[in-house]
Amino acid sequence: MTPVEDPARAPLLLLDTHTLVWSINDGPRLGKTVKESIRLAGDEERVLVSAITPWEIALLVSKGRLTLGVDVMDWVRGVLAVPGVRLVPLEPEIAVASTRLPFDIRADPADRILVATARHLGATLVTADQALLAIAKNRHFKAMDAGS
Numbered sequence: 001m002t003p004v005e006d007p008a009r010a011p012l013l014l015l016d017t018h019t020l021v022w023s024i025n026d027g028p029r030l031g032k033t034v035k036e037s038i039r040l041a042g043d044e045e046r047v048l049v050s051a052i053t054p055w056e057i058a059l060l061v062s063k064g065r066l067t068l069g070v071d072v073m074d075w076v077r078g079v080l081a082v083p084g085v086r087l088v089p090l091e092p093e094i095a096v097a098s099t100r101l102p103f104d105i106r107a108d109p110a111d112r113i114l115v116a117t118a119r120h121l122g123a124t125l126v127t128a129d130q131a132l133l134a135i136a137k138n139r140h141f142k143a144m145d146a147g148s
Helices: 017-024 032-043 052-062 072-080 092-097 109-121 130-137
Strands: 013-015 047-050 085-088 124-127 142-145
Touching (some): 017 032, 017 124, 032 047, 032 142, 072 085, 092 109, 109 124, 109 130, 130 142
Parallel strands (some): 124 142
16 A cells, blocks of 8 residues: 655655666766755655665676776665665565566566555655656656656
8 A cells, every 4th residue: 555645745755776876976967856856855864765776786886887986885885874865675565566567667677676666655766767757657656757
């Protein structure tokens, strides 16, 4: 069951992996509106990171597709120590729901878990992934374009 959001509070924001990296590194690809939304959500401890995200970051580093400048575990610990950021565990309900999504989604397990997590928590997935944003337009889950 999706929780009912209090309109007076900042929305729960679940950061896609690239969005997390961009926000921590103050990347130029992150839009002004999204930066402000993340800041406001962080003030209320409503910025979420899925448990799959550290795995995906470590995988990207191991393949040479991402450079962090520090050991990946130190980077992850630092991110999770940022005030306002909370790690969302991979609960059995999320894991199972990721295999039962009511729409077509590519086989990427990280994307499936991110979407299932957003749906489970009623959170808004902040992503620049155009395929995920297109699916969200059909109201299967809430999403925000990281470039906006």
